[in-house]
Amino acid sequence: MLKHFYVALACLFASPAFAHEAIGPNGGKLVDAGSYHVELVAKGRVVNVYLSDSADKAVPAAGFKGTAILVVDGKPQRLVLAPADGNRLTGEAAVELPKAPKGAVQIQPPGGAMVQGKF
């Protein structure tokens, strides 16, 4: 039981904010989110989030849910991400987005634990 406790504590301090400063195959910033890699591409008002696994292999987005909170001009924009084709989740913001917005995404894999990525 003690072991479990340490494991739990260990997870507590494993901050999910692992920034790579890496660029994904679609030209967006690529960050770690749990066991996934998440790439965020903003264009106009549309936000596309591409999922891949830790080996950068595309993960089908079907069944995934997500939320993105992006800071635009000092104000947070909350948008819901819905699965689209392939490994893409998409959502639309109320305002025009900068090319590389700052913020975070939460991804809920089907039947798995939620993961987060910070941009």
Place this chain on the structure above:
Amino acid sequence: MKFSVIAAFIAAFTMSALAHEGHDHGAPPPPVSVSSAPRAQALSDSLELVAIARDGKLSIYVDDFATNEPASDLVIEVETPAGPATAKAIGDSYEIDAPWSEAPGSYELLFTIIGPQGADVLTASLVTPQVAAAPEHAHTGFSHVIEAASGALGIGVLGFLLGALAMGLRRRSAKSVALVALALGLAAQDPAPASARDLAQRLPDGSLFIPKPTQRLLGVRTLLTKPDSHARIVELPGRVIPDPDASGVVQASVSGRLSAPASGFPRLGARVKAGDVLAYVATPMSAAELSDQRQRQGELDQQIALVQQRIARYERLMSTGSVAKVQLDESRVELAGLNDRREALERRQAEALVAPTSGIIAASNAIAGKIAESNAIIFQIVEPTRLWVEALSFSALPDIAQADARMPDGRTIALAHKGSGLSDRSQSLPVHFAIAADEHNLRIGQLAIVFARTGEMTEGLAVPRASVVQGSNGQSIVYEHTAPERFEARQVRVSALDAQRLLIVSGLNAGGRVVTQGAELLNQVR
């Protein structure tokens, strides 16, 4: 086995210690405390966030990253497993209802913080362990268990049970009875009582775990250090002296009896003007002087009588014309002169002591009737708005650009360099500074430490003097804020910078956050 698991996890975190944008916050700390409530922490460029789950509520503490000052006037929205929630401010912290946090599991939280400087998005994970309280009880001693069991069952019942067990298990040793009692105690204990608060503690690796609420209570503040070049400072011992141009002493030039002027002696602290008569000194006469004076008096009296008779005779003879008028006039002048001399002998002149300068009476030795020695200081006059500091330097100072002094009460006063002596005084050179500002409550002779800035430059990190505390081995240490709830002691070498700051020459890397307030309190945490 257990250790290997822990080690593996710690190794895993060290490897995943990836920096996010902005600056590197270093490796995530190892487990903080076995008895703390589940907590999540996150950092951004400007903010530091700690969320603590307790009794179905999530308390959120947001502080400024650099200063550790509580951030106020925030709107905090949290993406929780139960959907978005807006935190309400409670004092200087924020809170959301989080019944989900009571169930064991790992929860991903996304905090949107909207403050006066704009919005910030922070991510954090909160882990509620399987049985939060179990390790705590595993570490408690037997006496605690007995206490817990007595609390739960009542001492009478416990005694009865122990008695019954001892009777029933007569052959078994007392140790096994104790073990049974221990089991009873554990069974009687509430499986997961949430402790009311987390305790600040020193962890086995020497670092400190200070929960955010405790940090708020202790008023812990930090400073983001940055390297800079500073003028080299020399520390000189000094003391307050009066400005020689605005102070003076009143001395009697002859020994004599003191008497007060019509207005009385000036009191201590009374303001006097240059030229004011402060006292009189009357020279007393010796027996020889007295007899001498009597003799002269007699002679004068005799001469006066003779001259008076002569004048009377001349006046009578004037009418006959046998005496010239000029003779009578001469005799009259002679009489006036003799009378003057006689009067001067009668009148014993007292010396008036006058104030040489304006100021207040700083010291007074005046007592009416007291015989003052010649050269004795009767009054000392000081202008309290014009004071100097005389410091002693053991080496010749090339050029002093700026100086300030720290007084024993902790005050810092600005000084202006006036000049340095060249002649040695007990192996040191006197250096004079004028107290520039209009300082009050200073006294003559008060000790001061003078920090004189020379033209030379040195490199280092400047920190307030309160940052540096003494470790148990006497070494100078500072506390570095390495994670939201973690402080690490760093042994440093310091040199004086000025009256308020010290220069850390080595032992600390630039960019770290050093505790500037509350370091003394952190040093007490055991």
